[in-house]
Amino acid sequence: MSATTDTTISLPLVPSDEELAIRTAVRDIVEGFGADYARRCYEAGEPPSAMWKALAEQGFVGINVPEEWGGGGLGMWGLQLVGEELAAAGGATLMLVVSSAMSGSILPRHGTDAQKERWLRGVAAGTTKLAFAITEPDAGTNSHNLRTELRRDGDRYLLRGQKTYISGVEDAEGILVVSRLRHDDGTLGKPTLAIIDVDGPGFSRDEIPMPYLGPDKQWTLYFDDVVVEADRLLGGEEAGLGVLFDALNPERIIAAALANGMARRAIDQATKYANEREVWGQPIGAHQSVAHPLAEAKVEMEMTRLMTQKAAVLFDAGSPLAGEASNMAKYAAAKAAVHAVDAGIQAHGGNGFALEYGMSDMWWPARLMRTAPVSEQMVLNHVAQHSLGLPKSY
Amino acid sequence: MKIAVLVKEVPDAAVEKRIDASGRLDRSGEKNLNPYDTHAIEAAVQLKEGGTIPVEEIVAITAGPAGAERALHKAVSLGADRSVLLSDDAVAGSDVIATGYALAKLLERESPDLVLLGQQSDDGENYTIGAVVGEFLGYPSLTQVVKLDIAGETITAERQAEYGYDTVEIDLPAVISVGDAINEPRYPSLKAIMGAKKKPLEKITIADAGIEADKVGAAGSKIECGNFTEPPKKSGGTIIEDEDTSATVEQIVAWLDERKLI
Numbered sequence: 001m002s003a004t005t006d007t008t009i010s011l012p013l014v015p016s017d018e019e020l021a022i023r024t025a026v027r028d029i030v031e032g033f034g035a036d037y038a039r040r041c042y043e044a045g046e047p048p049s050a051m052w053k054a055l056a057e058q059g060f061v062g063i064n065v066p067e068e069w070g071g072g073g074l075g076m077w078g079l080q081l082v083g084e085e086l087a088a089a090g091g092a093t094l095m096l097v098v099s100s101a102m103s104g105s106i107l108p109r110h111g112t113d114a115q116k117e118r119w120l121r122g123v124a125a126g127t128t129k130l131a132f133a134i135t136e137p138d139a140g141t142n143s144h145n146l147r148t149e150l151r152r153d154g155d156r157y158l159l160r161g162q163k164t165y166i167s168g169v170e171d172a173e174g175i176l177v178v179s180r181l182r183h184d185d186g187t188l189g190k191p192t193l194a195i196i197d198v199d200g201p202g203f204s205r206d207e208i209p210m211p212y213l214g215p216d217k218q219w220t221l222y223f224d225d226v227v228v229e230a231d232r233l234l235g236g237e238e239a240g241l242g243v244l245f246d247a248l249n250p251e252r253i254i255a256a257a258l259a260n261g262m263a264r265r266a267i268d269q270a271t272k273y274a275n276e277r278e279v280w281g282q283p284i285g286a287h288q289s290v291a292h293p294l295a296e297a298k299v300e301m302e303m304t305r306l307m308t309q310k311a312a313v314l315f316d317a318g319s320p321l322a323g324e325a326s327n328m329a330k331y332a333a334a335k336a337a338v339h340a341v342d343a344g345i346q347a348h349g350g351n352g353f354a355l356e357y358g359m360s361d362m363w364w365p366a367r368l369m370r371t372a373p374v375s376e377q378m379v380l381n382h383v384a385q386h387s388l389g390l391p392k393s394y
Numbered sequence: 395m396k397i398a399v400l401v402k403e404v405p406d407a408a409v410e411k412r413i414d415a416s417g418r419l420d421r422s423g424e425k426n427l428n429p430y431d432t433h434a435i436e437a438a439v440q441l442k443e444g445g446t447i448p449v450e451e452i453v454a455i456t457a458g459p460a461g462a463e464r465a466l467h468k469a470v471s472l473g474a475d476r477s478v479l480l481s482d483d484a485v486a487g488s489d490v491i492a493t494g495y496a497l498a499k500l501l502e503r504e505s506p507d508l509v510l511l512g513q514q515s516d517d518g519e520n521y522t523i524g525a526v527v528g529e530f531l532g533y534p535s536l537t538q539v540v541k542l543d544i545a546g547e548t549i550t551a552e553r554q555a556e557y558g559y560d561t562v563e564i565d566l567p568a569v570i571s572v573g574d575a576i577n578e579p580r581y582p583s584l585k586a587i588m589g590a591k592k593k594p595l596e597k598i599t600i601a602d603a604g605i606e607a608d609k610v611g612a613a614g615s616k617i618e619c620g621n622f623t624e625p626p627k628k629s630g631g632t633i634i635e636d637e638d639t640s641a642t643v644e645q646i647v648a649w650l651d652e653r654k655l656i
Contacts, residue, residue, distance in 0.1 A: 018587055018591075029581050058581055059584030072585070
């Protein structure tokens with residue numbers, strides 16, 4: 001089943017009372033754990049479970065899931081509000097990307113009722129967390145080169161291969177793995193999606209050491225003939241790219257929302273600092289060399305927030321324009337976040353690096369968004385070819 | 395049992411409070427539900443959820459401008475079942491007594507068994523409205539209550555006093571203003587936020603409530619405000635340049651000693 005385009009859905013430019021109340025509630029919940037909560041989780045090597053639970057209990061991590069499956073029914077438009085506020089309050093977690101945005105979007109559109117009952121209800125309630133695995137060591141951004149394969153074995157399947165840079169596996173109950181069916185003639189089919197249990201027989205994983213990217217960890221995964229029952233396939237044996245992008249577009253939208261929130265946090269904090277800090281007899285914000293980079297970051301962030309909201313509304317409407325908008329939002333939001341965090345660190349002088357001020361903790365998470373979930377270069381390739389009609393470059 | 399919670403819309407805590415040209419608080423900026431009232435709503439919800447006494451209904455009540463609807467939506471999203479807004483220009487400028495009278499008239503229409511409110515408003519900070527309302531209604535009232543138990547018709551309340559806690563027993567119906575230590579208010583759920591506008595909100599005028607016009611507003615208020623002055627600027631304090639640390643320590647110790655602080 002594919003979503004149909006609903007032309008009655010529009011982008012609200014003036015926030016409603018409900019939107020403001022959702023934003024405030026999410027911010028209040030996250031701020032209640034303290035500004036350094038995510039770093040404390042990272043240092044303890046623990047997932048941000050208490051914050052996730054508090055958000056989940058009030059219905060915010062499943063805000064996008066249809067109401068009939070226990071969600072809030074507000075689609076990706078609702079989830080980007082949550083993502084932005086989460087990041088703006090310093091609580092950005094990639095679990096919101098992989099579980100809420102990706103599984104919470106693909107399951108309603110392509111899952112069977114039994115799969116929705118088994119997985120989607122939990123994703124909506126935040127009690128089930130699903131990671132997502134597509135990237136491979138030898139395929140990188142070339143998803144046509146994926147080599148993780150699924151072989152038929154009677155009425156079930158065996159999964160074999162390797163994935164890398166997979167987020168949040170340590171806190172997930174299952175993983176939505178992208179593989180390809182090995183045909184009888186030895187060729188590999190279109191992308192297949194299957195939900196596997198974490199830490200079942202034949203599955204192993206290694207943590208990839210990373211700088212502070214937030215509370216979540218990154219993993220390399222190994223599948224050594226992991227048994228996959230037929231009812232674990234999402235969208236059939238060869239779901240294909242069309243199905244896959246009902247997870248990848250939400251991933252880009254919510255990555256953009258997190259980047260927007262990080263930019264907001266950096267700008268807000270740096271503005272406060274520049275208003276208070278005096279070294280030449282007046283606040284340093286009076287100097288245009290401090291003020292202008294922050295003002296520029298603000299302009300960029302407001303534009304990318306608008307594009308992110310547009311992408312979310314288009315995705316929710318089932319519009320074919322959602323792909324282009326999601327890519328553009330992610331591209332622009334990542335750049336804007338890096339500019340904002342850079343300007344924020346610079347405005348803080350040496351304090352920009354001290355952990356106490358939290359500015360440097362925004363650097364790698366913001367920088368990550370230029371590379372993941374899809375690199376800037378791949379977005380530009382896509383825009384050049386599909387939006388502009390230039391020759392295919394890859 | 396029916397619980398009424400008195401709530402108020404106040405300027406957001408982040409807004410610097412100013413007096414406007416008419417001598418009243420400038421309410422043009424961002425506004426919010428008085429944060430102290432959220433403790434009263436939470437106390438009502440906990441009584442309802444606690445199950446020791448059956449609570450049929452929690453009604454949030456306010457007197458304020460039309461925009462105060464938003465504060466009532468928030469009150470409902472935090473657990474009230476419905477709300478009542480007295481919105482009438484005649485009430486603007488009421489002092490504590492006039493406001494207490496108007497609220498008491500609103501409460502008479504509802505005849506609740508228990509009236510709860512926050513310890514103070516974040517703008518007026520009078521701490522007294524509960525007592526005034528209690529007086530008009532002829533109900534007993536308590537302030538700074540931080541623990542509340544109800545058995546039958548009797549309330550056992552613990553109230554924060556200057557030197558410890560008082561335990562007081564009073565009979566229902568009563569007016570209780572709760573201290574902010576009574577509970578940790580919950581956050582509104584998404585479902586409650588989205589459903590807030592679907593809960594009944596009754597807008598009434600002073601005529602609907604049987605409020606006499608000359609007892610409210612500026613005309614009905616005995617308090618007159620004027621001759622406002624800016625609060626005195628804080629002095630800059632004493633800065634001790636730390637050239638020799640032991641000398642600095644001596645200076646600090648002497649400063650504290652002089653004020654009998656050590």
